[in-house]
Amino acid sequence: MIDYKRSNIKLWSRLGSCGAFGVAASELAQTSDEVLMITSDLCFYSGLNRFKSKYPDRLYNCGIAEQNMVGVAAGLAKEGFVPFATTYATFAAARCADQVRVNMGYMKLNMKLVGLTAGVSVGILGPTHISIEDIAIIRSIPNIIILSPADCTETVKATIAAAKIDAPVYLRLSGPMDNPVVYNEDYEFEIGKAIELKDGGDVSIIATGTMVYNSLKAAEILDEKYSIQAKVIDMHTIKPLDTQTIDKACKNNKLLVTVEEHSKIGGLGSAVAEYLSEKSVRPPQLIIGFCDEYKHAASYDYLIKQYELEPEQIAEKIVLKYKNMKG
Amino acid sequence: MTNLEKYIKAFEETFNITAEQTKGLKYQAISEWDSVGHMSLIAALEDEFDIMIDTDDIIDFSSFEKGKEILSKYDVEIK
Numbered sequence: 001m002i003d004y005k006r007s008n009i010k011l012w013s014r015l016g017s018c019g020a021f022g023v024a025a026s027e028l029a030q031t032s033d034e035v036l037m038i039t040s041d042l043c044f045y046s047g048l049n050r051f052k053s054k055y056p057d058r059l060y061n062c063g064i065a066e067q068n069m070v071g072v073a074a075g076l077a078k079e080g081f082v083p084f085a086t087t088y089a090t091f092a093a094a095r096c097a098d099q100v101r102v103n104m105g106y107m108k109l110n111m112k113l114v115g116l117t118a119g120v121s122v123g124i125l126g127p128t129h130i131s132i133e134d135i136a137i138i139r140s141i142p143n144i145i146i147l148s149p150a151d152c153t154e155t156v157k158a159t160i161a162a163a164k165i166d167a168p169v170y171l172r173l174s175g176p177m178d179n180p181v182v183y184n185e186d187y188e189f190e191i192g193k194a195i196e197l198k199d200g201g202d203v204s205i206i207a208t209g210t211m212v213y214n215s216l217k218a219a220e221i222l223d224e225k226y227s228i229q230a231k232v233i234d235m236h237t238i239k240p241l242d243t244q245t246i247d248k249a250c251k252n253n254k255l256l257v258t259v260e261e262h263s264k265i266g267g268l269g270s271a272v273a274e275y276l277s278e279k280s281v282r283p284p285q286l287i288i289g290f291c292d293e294y295k296h297a298a299s300y301d302y303l304i305k306q307y308e309l310e311p312e313q314i315a316e317k318i319v320l321k322y323k324n325m326k327g
Numbered sequence: 328m329t330n331l332e333k334y335i336k337a338f339e340e341t342f343n344i345t346a347e348q349t350k351g352l353k354y355q356a357i358s359e360w361d362s363v364g365h366m367s368l369i370a371a372l373e374d375e376f377d378i379m380i381d382t383d384d385i386i387d388f389s390s391f392e393k394g395k396e397i398l399s400k401y402d403v404e405i406k
Contacts, residue, residue, distance in 0.1 A: 007367075010374070011370040049361060050361055231393065296364075
């Protein structure tokens with residue numbers, strides 16, 4: 001039984017989302033005989049060292065052969081197991097697109113694909129390893145649930161929820177080690193149900209992954225420096241989208257903002273825009289995410305700044321749009 | 328409870344061992360003190376003594392005895 005006590009939440013934050021996933025994996029192994037871990041040579045980076053030593057017959061390393069790994073996981077799912085297949089997010093989505101499309105999308109096999117280091121947390125490895133397009137790719141394939149936890153506590157929750165639901169799931173893990181804490185105590189997590197973290201009557205910010213924390217910080221800046229009150233929503237499930245919460249966010253506020261550690265093309269912002277395009281009355285939308293280009297290899301913090309996703313930069317973009325609207 | 332008792336308790340609870348087993352204990356000497364266990368111990372000690380341990384010290388924390396030395400840098404005397 002996972003204990004959401006303060007020291008554990010601090011531990012998961014220190015370990016980062018991959019380490020937190022490993023903690024949840026060990027917990028799942030205790031409670032379900034069907035849960036298996038499959039990796040393409042990323043046992044350590046998946047936080048699965050402890051799992052490997054405790055359950056050596058329940059972890060399979062397929063080597064650097066990600067497409068084969070998805071096939072192996074699909075076969076195990078067909079036999080009734082609940083396999084979690086782990087690799088870098090960009091390999092999971094782009095390299096394995098066909099295997100994911102057939103086995104998860106078309107066949108709807110009960111397997112879980114874990115996209116490690118989504119966004120730019122392995123920015124130092126360069127554009128081959130960063131992942132700015134994975135949501136766009138997976139989102140276009142029918143039948144796959146996409147989870148994008150805000151912090152490491154939510155990573156634990158999302159991993160456990162993914163195991164419980166009988167459906168294909170893409171679990172997108174983002175952020176570096178020492179991942180900022182959004183949830184510092186236990187709370188209710190339900191797939192498809194977004195969480196309102198802060199209320200505000202001027203702007204609604206819908207964020208996902210690491211950008212939930214940055215959006216909360218941006219909301220503080222908006223309040224303190226510009227007297228703009230922002231509602232902040234954690235959209236941890238990108239597909240299926242929680243349209244009820246989006247409707248509520250649109251109702252009274254003048255501007256809708258989406259923030260994500262992903263390309264502005266095809267991610268959360270696009271999903272929200274696609275939904276709102278069916279509405280005749282809706283507030284203007286500002287999509288904040290990666291611009292449409294690859295940056296040179298660099299550290300996480302540097303790249304977040306280069307892509308203008310620091311809290312101050314998010315707040316500035318919102319203020320600019322907000323003032324132009326009024327103006 | 329003295330600081331030493333609190334220190335031992337953190338090891339006992341994190342690694343599920345007895346006070347006797349903490350003596351001379353070193354990193355990775357038992358399966359529970361792996362990389363995850365290590366960060367878990369650090370979190371427990373930070374919580375117990377209300378401190379924040381620097382990354383370099385987390386890496387240096389290689390044994391039960393070495394930990395006492397490191398905590399003294401944070402004004403936590405384990406005697």
